[in-house]
Amino acid sequence: MVAKTIGFIGTGTITDAMVRGLLAEPAFASQVTISPRNAEIAQRLAGEFAEVSIATDNQGVVDASDIVILAVRPQIAEDVLRRLSFRDGQSVVSVIAATDRKALLEWIGKDIHLVQSIPLPFVADREGVTAIFPPDAETAALFAALGTAIECETKEEYDLLAAASSLMSTVFGIMDTAVDWLEKRGLAKGKGRAYIAPLFASLSQTAVRAHDVPLGELSREFATKGGLNEQVLTDFQGGGGRDAITSALDRVMARIQNG
Ligand SMILES: NC(=O)c1ccc[n+]([C@@H]2O[C@H](COP(=O)([O-])OP(=O)(O)OC[C@H]3O[C@@H](n4cnc5c(N)ncnc54)[C@H](OP(=O)(O)O)[C@@H]3O)[C@@H](O)[C@H]2O)c1
Numbered sequence: 001m002v003a004k005t006i007g008f009i010g011t012g013t014i015t016d017a018m019v020r021g022l023l024a025e026p027a028f029a030s031q032v033t034i035s036p037r038n039a040e041i042a043q044r045l046a047g048e049f050a051e052v053s054i055a056t057d058n059q060g061v062v063d064a065s066d067i068v069i070l071a072v073r074p075q076i077a078e079d080v081l082r083r084l085s086f087r088d089g090q091s092v093v094s095v096i097a098a099t100d101r102k103a104l105l106e107w108i109g110k111d112i113h114l115v116q117s118i119p120l121p122f123v124a125d126r127e128g129v130t131a132i133f134p135p136d137a138e139t140a141a142l143f144a145a146l147g148t149a150i151e152c153e154t155k156e157e158y159d160l161l162a163a164a165s166s167l168m169s170t171v172f173g174i175m176d177t178a179v180d181w182l183e184k185r186g187l188a189k190g191k192g193r194a195y196i197a198p199l200f201a202s203l204s205q206t207a208v209r210a211h212d213v214p215l216g217e218l219s220r221e222f223a224t225k226g227g228l229n230e231q232v233l234t235d236f237q238g239g240g241g242r243d244a245i246t247s248a249l250d251r252v253m254a255r256i257q258n259g
Pocket of ligand 1 (some may be wrong): 009010011012013014015035037038039058071072073074076095096097098118119120121236
């Protein structure tokens with residue numbers, strides 16, 4: 001365990017996931033201080049984990065912690081941050097979406113050490129991949145404990161990974177389309193999902209394990225010449241599937257960059 005005291009401003013869905021990941025055995029933090037809102041989630045975490053205590057207010061979180069995680073919604077971030085007083089050089093990790101570094105630093109108004117990050121709910125099971133910006137060894141170690149950390153050298157890299165994270169619903173949508181088709185064609189209910197979910201898991205695991213094999217090569221490897229996989233890939237691309245994904249990512253990137 002790394003003897004770190006970590007605090008969370010905003011105790012909602014993503015804080016719940018991060019605290020569960022951080023305090024799974026072996027725990028990454030010696031002490032976790034959370035803000036009192038949301039009261040229900042805060043009480044539940046404090047009840048489940050001996051390392052968790054609930055501060056009386058947000059300032060109490062800052063004062064008790066080596067690393068402060070900012071996890072409120074973007075709409076209230078300015079109001080919350082302007083009221084807080086951080087220590088010079090304190091480590092602050094923001095998970096707040098769609099809020100740029102300059103604004104956060106201005107609202108904090110102190111010379112703190114700020115890193116931005118995009119954790120995903122999978123951090124609860126220590127299986128989340130998290131983009132961070134700028135590169136930072138301490139924050140990378142924290143998110144490595146929760147899965148994998150990808151350190152971005154530039155804001156552009158960070159925005160690109162934020163755009164890529166928007167593919168999650170679509171991947172579930174592809175699985176849903178396949179399962180729906182299977183059941184409509186007569187497969188017994190439940191069997192489609194029992195087949196498709198592990199199939200996608202195996203494909204992802206293959207892509208992770210064979211990390212130095214280009215994905216295009218894996219795609220070709222799994223498509224026998226003249227076979228069924230090749231036929232579906234050709235139909236998908238011919239039907240505009242690849243173009244649809246590319247233009248959806250372009251549009252989401254434009255939205256991220258234009259605020
Ligand atoms: N959920 C995700 O998967 C995810 C992933 C990456 C990043 N994020 C980012 O993380 C941030 C939080 O998202 P979330 O999904 O966890 O939202 P959420 O569940 O709504 O959590 C926000 C929490 O902030 C609390 N809060 C409200 N006013 C507060 C105040 N003045 N001081 C301290 N806490 C206050 C809320 O308490 P009440 O319930 O009492 O209002 C709530 O518990 C957002 O900026 C989001 O963009 C979320």
